C-alpha cells in the first residue's frame with residue numbers, strides 16, 4: 001500500500017471517538033495517510049485534487065459514528081459525490097474499509113451503517129475490505145489512554161491492529177467484525193444514566209431529563 005485516505009465522518013471537529021480510532025490506526029501504519037474531516041470535506045469534495053486523492057488511493061477508510069441506525073448526513077453527501085465522480089473516472093479504485101461506532105453497547109447495531117458503506121463501494125466498482133462495528137463508543141473514548149493495555153477495551157484495540165494489518169496487505173473479509181467493550185451491560189447503562197444526570201446538574205436541567213417533547217399525545 002502506497003497511498004491511503006481516511007475520512008473522519010464524525011460531525012464533531014474535535015474530541016470525537018472516531019478521531020481516537022484514526023489516531024490509533026495511524027500509529028499502526030508504515031505510511032502517513034491523508035485524513036479528511038467530513039464536515040470540511042463536504043465544502044471541498046468537488047475539488048478535483050481532493051477527489052483524485054480519494055480515487056487514486058490504494059486504501060480508503062471511513063471512520064464514523066452511528067446516527068439513527070444510519071450514517072451522518074455529511075458522510076452521505078460525500079459518498080454520493082464520490083460515486084458520481086467515480087462513474088466518470090475509468091481507473092483503478094481503492095479498496096474500502098470502515099469503522100462505525102455507536103453509543104449503545106450493542107456493537108451489532110452498526111450493521112446497517114456498515115452495509116451502507118459496503119453497498120456504496122460495490123455499486124461504484126470498488127473492492128470491499130470489511131467493516132468493524134464498535135459498541136459503547138463513549139466508554140471506549142473514556143478508556144482510550146488504556147486502550148493498548150489489557151483491560152475492558154483491549155479487544156477494541158485488537159480489532160484495530162487486525163484492521164491495520166489487513167489494510168497493509170489489502171486483505172478482505174466476508175463479514176463485518178463486531179466488538180463490544182468488556183463491561184457488563186447494567187454497569188454501562190448505570191454509568192450512562194449517571195453521566196446524563198451529572199451533566200443535567202451542571203447545566204441546571206435535571207428536571208428536563210425525562211421530558212419527551214415529541215411524544216405522541218392523545
Ligand SMILES: Cc1cc2nc3c(=O)[nH]c(=O)nc-3n(C[C@H](O)[C@H](O)[C@H](O)COP(=O)(O)O)c2cc1C
Pocket residue numbers: 010011012015016017018019064065066067068069070101102103104105109136137138
Ligand atoms: C444525532 C445522533 C444520533 C445518534 N444515533 C445513534 C444510534 O442510532 N444508535 C446508537 O447506538 N448511538 C447513536 N448516537 C450516539 C453516537 O453514535 C455515539 O455517541 C458515538 O460514539 C459518537 O461518535 P463520534 O464521537 O465519533 O462522533 C447518536 C448520536 C447523535 C448525536
